[in-house]
Amino acid sequence: MKNVARVALENGMVIGEDVYNYQNSLLYPKDTVVDENVIARLARHSIMVVPVKEEVDFAATHFEKIRLSAEFKTFNLTYSNCMSIYRKLMKGFVEQKTPVKISSLMELCKTISSRTASGEQLLDFLYNMLPSEDDLTYAHCLNSALIAGVFGQWLGLPDEERQLLVQCGFFYDIGKLKLPQDLLWKSGKLTDLEFTRLKTHTMLGFDMLKDCDMDEHIIKATLMHHERCDGSGYPSKLRSGQIDIYAKYIAVIDAYEAMTSARTYRQSLNPFEVIANFERDGYVKYDEAILRPILSHIAATQLGFCVRLSDDTKADVVKINEANLTRPLLRTEDGREIDLSAEPELRIVAIY
Numbered sequence: 276m277k278n279v280a281r282v283a284l285e286n287g288m289v290i291g292e293d294v295y296n297y298q299n300s301l302l303y304p305k306d307t308v309v310d311e312n313v314i315a316r317l318a319r320h321s322i323m324v325v326p327v328k329e330e331v332d333f334a335a336t337h338f339e340k341i342r343l344s345a346e347f348k349t350f351n352l353t354y355s356n357c358m359s360i361y362r363k364l365m366k367g368f369v370e371q372k373t374p375v376k377i378s379s380l381m382e383l384c385k386t387i388s389s390r391t392a393s394g395e396q397l398l399d400f401l402y403n404m405l406p407s408e409d410d411l412t413y414a415h416c417l418n419s420a421l422i423a424g425v426f427g428q429w430l431g432l433p434d435e436e437r438q439l440l441v442q443c444g445f446f447y448d449i450g451k452l453k454l455p456q457d458l459l460w461k462s463g464k465l466t467d468l469e470f471t472r473l474k475t476h477t478m479l480g481f482d483m484l485k486d487c488d489m490d491e492h493i494i495k496a497t498l499m500h501h502e503r504c505d506g507s508g509y510p511s512k513l514r515s516g517q518i519d520i521y522a523k524y525i526a527v528i529d530a531y532e533a534m535t536s537a538r539t540y541r542q543s544l545n546p547f548e549v550i551a552n553f554e555r556d557g558y559v560k561y562d563e564a565i566l567r568p569i570l571s572h573i574a575a576t577q578l579g580f581c582v583r584l585s586d587d588t589k590a591d592v593v594k595i596n597e598a599n600l601t602r603p604l605l606r607t608e609d610g611r612e613i614d615l616s617a618e619p620e621l622r623i624v625a626i627y
Contacts, residue, residue, distance in 0.1 A: 284314050397425055417445070426531075450482075454472070492519060500526050
């Protein structure tokens, strides 16, 4: 909302707050649409300035409000500038074997993160990013590095370990830069042959990094981030005790980033949908000691938000159910409580 001088009012503008005259009588209620008669009456009552709604005031959902905020627009500009630098650095490394300074990558991460007030806001901003098709793979890695910094804090990792996790995020999917875009971002289901080729990105990345002077955890995370604790992953079907701890961290980060990034064939999943996907089989495939606290933090960030249910009911999230993170306790505007853990037919479809 912004204050607009009466002489600058235009037909079609919407008044943002109740307008009173100098006798404290209501002239126009909030949401009145401005026309010539409204402007004339305001003049007769010597009203000089009127609060008027801006585009962001008409946003319906939480994420629409973010996309229209001044803070996000600043972040988006900074992110885009850093993306150009990151893309150039990684492209040079992959195509010309030009060494990349870890310090340069960490400075990019610091610059982007500095445009947010918290890790939660950073995740919200990344959720709303729409990279160009040419940048999808680079954005996936850059976003993963940024997410790694947030998740590392949530997990209580010491600063040195958290910085190393961020470094893993920059490099772990580098093998995908050796594969064609139409394979990586195919909208339909991959054929068996295509999936077999896609899975080679772990070995391609490992081959690029194995002789580089970098921490062995980065190299192992590149090779092992698709291994799963139950032995169902690739390339080696390793089980929990055989998988590098940083690869376990990155496995969760990689899946989270994929689910929360928009694709040409689907919208980003909302936080409760992300949790549901992980909970479906996550505690078997992912390290529970890593995954559970991350999911609890994601759920906790939704406290206080208004959600819309599958039956169109709107209600506020008032308590997270730790035993079933996707089924919180809600309260409607009229004070009615809805315990989603006892209402299996209902689900959250939007967040406001």
